[in-house]
Amino acid sequence: MRNNEDVEKKILEVLERIKPYLEGDGGSLEYVKFENGIVYIKLLGACAGCGMIDVTLKDGIEAMLMDEIPEVLGVERV
Numbered sequence: 001m002r003n004n005e006d007v008e009k010k011i012l013e014v015l016e017r018i019k020p021y022l023e024g025d026g027g028s029l030e031y032v033k034f035e036n037g038i039v040y041i042k043l044l045g046a047c048a049g050c051g052m053i054d055v056t057l058k059d060g061i062e063a064m065l066m067d068e069i070p071e072v073l074g075v076e077r078v
Contacts, residue, residue: 004034005070007034007069007072008015008034010068011031011034011039011065011069011072012031012067014064014065014068014069015029015031015041015061015065016043018060018061018064021025021060022045022047022056023045025046025047025050026045026046027043027044027045027046027048028043028044028045028047029041029043029044029047029061030042030044032078034072036073037071037072037073037074038072038073038074038076039062039065039072039074039075039076040042040075040076040077040078041061041075041076041077041078042077042078043063043077052078057075057077058075061075062075
């Protein structure tokens with residue numbers, strides 16, 4: 001098991017790969033924290049009011065993070 005700093009570094013790397021797709025639709029995200037296996041993110045721009053954000057969050061962002069980082073148990077938006 002990696003320490004929190006290593007996990008956070010990997011989370012940021014994955015989120016940076018996701019950002020261009022969100023930015024292409026006028027949105028973005030901001031990493032807030034990683035706590036008790038949960039990644040907390042803030043959605044920005046068009047993402048904040050998008051009706052599809054739950055799908056994007058769970059089927060996209062969360063799925064990718066959980067697939068690549070075993071320590072991630074879920075993603076929540078703040």
